[in-house]
Amino acid sequence: CMAKLRIKPIQPGKFEMNILKKMTIALFLLLGGFIFLPPYFSPVFSQQAHFAVIRGFVVSGKNHPLQYANVQLAGTFDGDVADSSGFFSFKTRHFGKQILRATVIGYEPAEKVLHISPGDTLRVRLKLDETLIMLDEAVVTASAFSTGDKEGVTLKSLEVVTTPGAAADIFLAIKSFPGVAMVDEGSGLFVRGGDVNETITLLDQATVVHPYKFETPTGGVFGTISPFLLSGTFFSSGGFSAKYGNAMSGVLAMESQGMPKQQEYILGLGLAAASAAINTYLPGGKLGLRFSGNQSFTDAMFRLNGRREEFTRTPRSTDGNLSLIYKYSNTGTLKFFNFASTDRVGVHVNQPSFDGIFNGKETNMLHNLQWTDIVRGWLMKTSLSLNRFIGEKNLGNFNLKQEDDTYKLRTDMEKEMSPRLHLYTGWEFERQRNRFKGEVPVYQNVLDPQAQTYTLDESFFANRFGLYGEAEAQLHRRWFASLGVRGDYQQLARQWVADPRVSLRYQLSKTSDLRFSWGVYHQFPEPYLFNKEVGNPHLKAQQSRHWVLTFEHNKDNALFRIEAYYKSYDDLAIRANEINYANIGNGYSRGIDVFFKYGAYLLTRFNGWISYSFLQSRRLQARDLGGTYLHETAPSAFDITHNLTIVGKARLYQQLSLGLSYRYATGRPVTPVVDAIKQSPFNYYLPVEGRVNSERLPAFQRLDASMSVYVPFGYGNAAVFYLGISNLTNRKNVLDYDYSPDYSTRTPRTTNYRRFIYFGVSIMLMGT
Template sequence: MKTFTLLSFLLLLTSGVTKAQSLLQGQVQDEAGQPVIGANVYLKGLYDGASTDETGHFKFTSKQTGPQTLVISFLGFSTLEREIDLTQPQSSLRFTLKPDYRQLQMVQISAGAFEASDEKRSALLTSRDIVTTAGATADIMGAINTLPGTQKVGEEGKLFVRGGDSYETRTFIDGLLVANPYNASVPDVPSRGRFSPFLFTGMAFSSGGYSAEYGQALSSALLLQSQDLAEESQTGISLMSVGASLSRTKRWANTSLAISGEYNNLRPYMALVPQRQKWLHMPESRAGSVVFRQKTSKTGMLKFYGTYTTSHLALEQLDLDHPTKAIAVGLQNQNLFLNTTYEEVIREKWTLQTGFTYTYNQEDIAAGEAQVNTGTHTWNAKAVMIRDLGHAVTLRTGLETQQKNYRQLYEETPAAQPRHGLVDDQNLAAFAEADVYLGQKLVARPGLRLERSSFLNQQALSPRLAVAYQLHRAGQVSFAYGHFYQTPENDYLKYHQSLRFERATHYILNYQRTANKRTLRVEGYYKSYQNLVRYNALQLQNATDFNSQGHGYARGVEVFWRDQKSIRHGDYWVSYSLLNTKRLYKGFPEEARPSFASTHNVSLVYKQMVNPIKTYVGTTFSYTSGRPYHNPNQEGFQQNTTKNYLDLSLNASFLTSIKGHSTILHASCTNLLGFNNVFGYRYSTSPDAQGQFAVQPIVPGAKRFALLALLISVNDGKKESAK
C-alpha cells in the first residue's frame, strides 16, 4: 500500500512538472519578410532559448512561469524584447527585426578623417605603420607627415595642415586636450612629439571637418586612443645610439602597471656627424612615466598616465645685425603631464566617458643677455554621455572645461625693467552630436558646439555637419562642413589687447574606395579664415596695435593610394597634396602665401618584409615644392621661393631573439642621398652701409640623421585574461 502511494505521488509530481513546461515557438524575419537565419531567441537572464533555422523558425520549452521577457537578437539588427506571460498557453509567435545600421557600418563618414586603429576595418594606417615609416624615426608627427594635407616644415618638425599654422593642429589623448604635444625647442631646431606610439592602439588624423566634441583647433585634430590592459608582464630594454630606456610592465587579471625611464643625449651622434650649428650643450633629456590600467567591471575601465620630462640644449646662433658676433641661446624645459580617464556602461543604454588632464610646462630661454621665463598650468576636464536612440540614432552630448594660467617674465638685459605677461583663461564648452543612419547607404552627423572664453569675454557657436553616402559596395562619397574656433596664442593674449576667437570654416568633399586591401581617396576642400591676429610689424618683438582683423583662405585637392595586395609581403602608399592659400595676418602688409605653405607635396612610402632574413625594410621618398619667403633686398612681399625639398629615407628592422627573448635590431637614416635642402632665409632687422640686409639660409643641422637601436622584450611567459 505504501509502495503504491509513493508511486502515485511521484507520478503526480512528474505530471505537475510536465504541465509547468511552456512551449515557445515562432518565426523571425526582417522588414522585407525574409527569414533571419541564426537569430538568438531566449528568455532574458535565463539559459532557455534556441536559434532560428533556415526558415527563420525557432522552438524551445521552459519550466519558467509568470511574466518573462523574450529577447530576439542578431548581428546587424536591433535587439528586440517582448514581454510574455508563461502562465498562459503561447500561440505561434512572429517577430520582425529592424536593421541596426550602426552595427552594419556599411557606410562611414570619411571626409577629412584618416583612421589609424588596429580595430577598425576602415583603418588606413595601423600603429605599426607609425613605427616602421622610414624618415619618421618612430615619431607620430613624422609619420603623419606622409599623409595628404600636411606640409613638411623641416625647421619646425610639427604638423602644418592645409595652409594652417602649427598651433592650429591640436592633439587629444582619449578625447582630452594635450597642451604641449611637442618637446621644447628653439628657432631652427626641429622638435619631436612627446609621446611614444607604443602607448596607443589607435590614431585618427582629421585634416578637417572633425566632430563637435573637439574644439580649440582651427585646422586639424590628431586623436590618440590609449591602450587598455597590457597583454602580458614583461621588461623592455632599449639601447640606442642617442640614448637608452628601461621599462617594466606587470599584468594581473584586471590590472596592469607599467613604469619606464628614458635618457637621451645627442652628444655621441653629433660628435661623429658634422653639425652646421655650434653646440654649447647638445640636446639632452630625461623622462619617466607611469601607466596604470584597472578594469573596474565587465564594461568599465579606469586609466591613468603620467610622465615627467626635463630637457636642456644650448648653441650659438649668428647675430645678423652684428655679423662678427654670435649669440648664445640656451633652453631648459620641464614638463609634467597627467591624464586620467574612466569609461562605464550605465544601465545598458548609457555610456559615460569622463576624464581629466593637467599639464605643467616651464621653459627658461637665455639669448645673449636676454632672459625669457615662461610657466603654464593647463587643466582640461570633460564628461561625455552616449545613448543609442532606437536602431538608427546614436546621441553624444558632453560638457568640457579648460583652465589656463600663463606667466612670462622677459628681461632684455639684467639692468632693464622686466616685463610681465599674464593670461588667465577659462574656456567652457558644451556640445551635442548625433549619428543618424538614414538607411544602409546614408548616414548624417549633425552637431553643435558652444564655447565661452573668460579672458576674451566672448562666446562662439559652432554648427557642424558631416554626411556620407555609399555609391557601391566598395566606394562612398562624404561631405563635411563646420565652423571651428580657437583662442589666439598666449604670445598675443599677453599684451591684453582686445582680441576675438579666431575662426575657420571648412567645406570638404571626399570620395573613398576600399576593396581587396587597396584604398583610394580623393578629397577637395575649401577653408576660409576670419578674425586672425594682425599687428603692424613683420617681427613680433616690435609689434603694436594687435587686432583680430586678419583673414585668409586655403583650398586644394588631395589624393591618397595605398596597396597592400599587389606585392607579396609588400605594402606601399602614395600621397599628393595641391595647396593654394593666402593670408593677411600677423605683420603681413598684404595678403600673401605664408612661409610654411608649399604648393605641391608628394610622399611615396614603401615597406617590404624579407622573410628569408627576417628583416622589415622601409623607404620613404618626399618631395615638396619651394616655400615662399620675404626678401627685404627686393621690392614686394613674400616675392621669393626656396628651392624644392627632396628626401629619401631608409630603415631596416632585423627580427631575432636573445636567449629566447624577442629582439629587434633597427637602423634608419634620413636624407640618404644628402640633398642640400634649404627651409628658408633669415635676414637682419636693419640694412648695412650699402643698404643691404644680411642674409642667412635656414638649413638642417646636418644633412642626414642616422639611428641605431637594439630593442629587447623580456616576457614573463604568462598572459593574463581579464575577467
Template structure:
C-alpha cells in the first residue's frame, strides 16, 4: 500500500503556470487547460492553473471561446512555472446589435476599441456614428458635417450623453474628433428614433457613450499620434477593487499661425476617473472636460482689400465644458441600475476684438437614475428620472456690420439685438415602463410613459410610448414601436423669442431582424414621424417655427462574418423629410432621399489588417442665392435667397482604405497604419461659394485623395 502510494506521488508531478493576454498582459481566468493524459483544469481569477501529470512528455491544449487555442508540449516535471500568452479570438466587427430586451425599436451599438480600426474613423470611435444607418451621409470636412442628421432630424434635435449625463456637444469643431477620450469608452449606442421612455427632450436621436468601469487587472496604457493630435491614457488597479484611469488628447498644430487664423484652431479633452469594481456594484467618480478655440479674421482675406483686412477686427471663439460627478452601477440578481449625479459647466464665447461679444455660461446640476427589476419571469419593471437644473449667464452684443460674419458661430451676436440675463431653468423627466413577456412564444410588449416638465418654457407633457418584439422563428424577430416625443427650445432662443413652442412628434418604427446560419444578419427597419411646431435655427435671424413636419424612411442593414477573419457590414436607406410652410411643403436640411454604406475588414494574417469603407448619399438640400442687394452704406452685397432648400448638393461618395500592421508582444502592442481616402471629383464639393457680389457661383473643392499615417501603442 505504502510503496504504491509513493510511486503515485512520484509520478504525479504538478505543472503550474499562468495565462496572460497577449499584447496586454492581463491574467486570463476560466481558460480550460486539457492534457493529453486526460487531466483538465481551469485557470483561476489570476490566470493561474495547476495540473498533476505523470512524468514524461505531455501535450497541453489551452482553449476558450474568447482566445485563440494554444497547444504546447511540456516535459514533466517542468523545471519552472509556465507563463503563456493567449491571443484574443476576435472578429473585426464594429457594429453589434444584440437581440436584447430593450424598449427601443432600433439601437446601434459600437464597440469602441474595435471601431478605432474602422477606416475613416481616424482612431475616434465616435466618428463612426456618422456612418451608421439613419444618419445622413454628410460631405466630410464640410461645414455641415458633424451636425448629426438622424432619421430626418437636425443636429439640435439630438441628445448626447456620457454615462447618462448630457454633454453639450459631441465633436471638436463639429467633426474632427469626439469630445470623449476614446480610450475610456466601452461602447457607443445610437438610438435613431422611437426610443424608449428613458430618454426625452429630443425629437431626433440619442447618442450615449458608456465608459469602461471594470477594474483592470494590471496597469494599462495607450498612446496615439497622428498628423493633428496626440493622446495618451493610463489605467491602473488600486487596492481592494479600486482603480484609476486618466486620459487626454490635444491638437498640436496651433503653434502655427497665418493671416486668416492668427491663432490656429486648437482643442483638447481630458478625463480622470477613480472607481471601485465589485462583482455586484461599480462606483466611479469622474472629472472630464473639453475645449475648442481659435482666433480668426472677420473678413475673408481672399476677398478683402488689404486695408480693409487691416481694419477688420478679429474674432475669438471658444467653447469648453467640464463635468465632475459620480456614478454607481449595480447588477444583482433580478435587478440592475445606475445613479449618476454631475455638475456641468458649459461656456462658450464669441468675441470681436472691437468689443461686441456673445457669452453664454451655464452651470447645471444634472442627475439621472435608471433601475430595472425582474418581478416575475413574465414581468420586468423599469423606471427612472432625469433632472437638470441650470443657471445661465448670458450677455449678447451687436456685431454691427459684421453680423453675417459671426452668425455661424455666435448666432445671437449676429442677430444684432443686444440683451443680457441670468435665467434659471429646471427640466425634469420621469419615466417608467414594463416588460411583459410571453415566455412560451418569446413575445415582449414594453409599454411606457415619460413625463417631462420645463420651467422656462412653462411646459409639461406626457409622452406614452410602447414597443413590442416577437420572436416569430428561431432566428427571426419582429418589432414595432411608437410614441410621443417632445423637445423644448434651447435657453438662448427662448430668451430671444419667448413665444417659441415645444416641438412635439409622434413617431412609429417597425422592423424585422433575421439571422441566417449565425453568420448573416439582415435587419429591415421602417419609421415615420409627424411633427408639430418643428423649429429651425437659421444662421442669421430668430428661430423659425413651422406648422408641421414629417419624415419617413426604410433602412436595410446586413452584417456578415466569416471565420472571425472577415467582417462585412452594409446598409442602404431611402428617406424623406419635409416641413410645411405657408408656401407649401419643403424638404428640410436633412432630407436625403437615398444613402448607403459598407464597411469591410479582413484579418489577413501576420499582423496585417485590411479595411475599407464606402459611403454614398444623395445631396442634401441647398437654398440657392439668386442675386444680391448692394449696400451702399458699407460697400457690401447682401444675398437674395431663392426658395428655401429648392436645390441640392451633388450626390456624395467616399471610399476610405485602412492598412494596419500590428506587432503584438507579450505585454504590449504597437500598431502603425496607413489610411487614405478617395472622393470622386464629382463629389468633392465641400460647400458653395460666391463672388463678392453673388453674381458668380462656384464650389470650394476638397481633396480627392488624401493619405495619412498614424501609430498607437498600448500595454
C-alpha cells in the first residue's frame, strides 16, 4: 500500500514520464477513423409501399435544434423524440390528411398539416417559438463548452474530430479550449491549475474512472472513449452546477449515440489501424443496434516515421462497442451501452538507477443501462453502471497489478414548473473497490532490481452518496438566476459536505450577456490514502471555491468570450511528517481565459477558433529531503502561465479541405535535483531535491496540419481520404530532464513527437 502512494505522487514519477515520452507518438492510433460524415450527407431510402416515412428537424425561433422535442401525429401513437441535432424520423400507416404536432418544455407547440400516401418520404421542418428565454447549463453556468448541438454551443462534434493534431480524440480537442493547460503532449485535462484527478468524466451518467489509454501520472496518451460513439459532450472548466459532485476543478459529461435513424456501414483503414462499424434498426423502429470495433497495428507506422527501434512491443490496442437501444414508447427509451478495450506496450526506458524494458497492459470495460422517459411532466434519466479496470506495469523492481471496480446508480430529473421556473434534482450512489498486488520500490524511482521493495496485496472500498437540487428562474426581463445545493457523504471520511452554488446572468442585448458564478466544490481523497499504515484514516474532504465573471457575445457565425476567475484551495491531502498524509494543503489559482470562434465546419468556407489563457497557480507542497518533508508554497506542477491555441480549417476546392493548428505553452515548472546520496553497498543514488518547482522547462510549440478529400460514389455512399502531419516544423520540444546515475549532470529530454505522418481512408456505405 505504501508503494501506491509512491507511484502516484503529486509530482509525476520520472520513469512514468519517460514512458510517456515514448508513447505520445501513438496519438495517431485513433486516426484510423479520422473522418466521419455528417448527417446531411446521408441519403433518403425508399420504403416499402405500406409505410410512409416522416422525418425532419425541430428548431427554435433562432434556428437552434431542440433536443427531446416530442413529435407525433395527432390522435395516433406514431411519433419520435428529437435527438441532439433536433432530428426525428418515424414510420406510419396513417394516410391521408394528418396533423403533425411538436412540443417541448419552454416552447409553444407547433403544428403542420400533412397529406400522406403509402410509400411517401416527407421532410418536415417544425419551428417552435419560445415562451421565455431558455436557460441551460451552457448559457447560465460559467466556463461551459459544449460539443453537442445545443443552444450556447461552441464546438460541434464534427469540429472536435477534425481538429488538426487532436488525433480525433475528445480530450486532445478539449485541450484547445481556454482554461486547460498544455502540461505535456498527452491528453490529460489539467483545468485552471488543478491536478488531472480534479476533473470528473461521465458517460450517460456513469463515472468513467479511467478515461485514458496508456495511463501516466499526467492522465494518459489519449482518451478511452472514441468520439464516434458520442452524440455530444459538455465540458466545464469551473463554476459548474450542483448536478456534478466530487470534483474540484472540471467536468466532462458525454452522451452516447441513440437510436440509429438509418442503416450505415462504416469501414476505416489507416497506416496503423483498421475499424468497422454497423448502425442499424429492426423493422418498426423500436429496436436499434450500434456495433463498432477498432484494431491497431502500429509497426509499419513506426518504421515509416523512424521510431521502431525504441519498442520491444509497439503500442497495440483493441476495442469494441455494442449498444442496444429500445424505444418502448414515444417518450421512453432504454439504452444498454457496452465498451471494452485492451492496450499493450513494450518500450525501452533509461533511468539513473536502471536501464531496462517497460511492459504495460490495460483492460478497461464499461457497462451502462440507462432509462429515459417523461413522467408527469418530469424528464427522468436513471442509469446503472459498472466500470472495471485492470492494469499491469513492469519495470525493474516495479511489478504492480491494479484492479478497480466502480458501481454506480444515478437518477436525474427536471421539470418546467412555470414559464419562468425550472427545477432540477437527482441523487447518486457510487461504490469503489481498488486492489493493488505486486512489488514496488521503497524509494520512488529507484528501480534497480537489487533495491528494496514493498510487497503489496491490499484492497480498499469506498461508498459515496450524493444528492442535489437546483432551480433556474427568470427574475426580471433581463435577469436570470440559478441557485443550487448538493450534499455528499463518504463512509471512509465519515463526513457530510454541503456545496452551495449560484449563477447570475444579465442579458445586455440579444447577442451579449454578462454572467457571474460562485460555488463550493468538495472532493474526497482516493480510498487508498485512508490506509492507517501509510496513509491517514482521519482524512477529510478537500475543498475549492470558484469565483467566475464572464462576458460573452454571440452573433451569427462569430462568438467571443472573456472570463476572469479565482479559485481557492483548502484541506488538500499532501505528504506530512507525522502521519504520512494530512489535510494541510492550501493554495489558489487565478487567471483570464479568452475564446474567439468563427464559422462552422462544412457550413462556412472557413472556420476556426483562437483560445488564450493566462494562469497563476500556487500551492503548499511537500519537498522530499530524504525521509522528511519541508512544506513550501510554490507554483503548482500545472502552473502553465501562457497557453495559446489557433485552429483554422478551410475548404480549398470543392471537397478538398485543409486544417492547421498552432499551440504555444509556457514551459511547466520542475523541481531540480541538487545532490544525491549513494546507497551502499548498492550501486544507486537517492536524489536530494531543490526548491519545489523553482525552475521551468523551455516553452512548448507545435504546428500540425491535416488534409482530406471527400469522394461520393454510388447512391449515397462516400469515401474520405485523409493525410495528417504532426509537428510540421519538426521542433524538439523539451519534456523533462534526464540525470546521470549519480545525478551530477542532466540533459534535456526532447520529445519523440517529431514530424510525424499518418494517412488513411474512411468509407461509409448506406443500407437499404
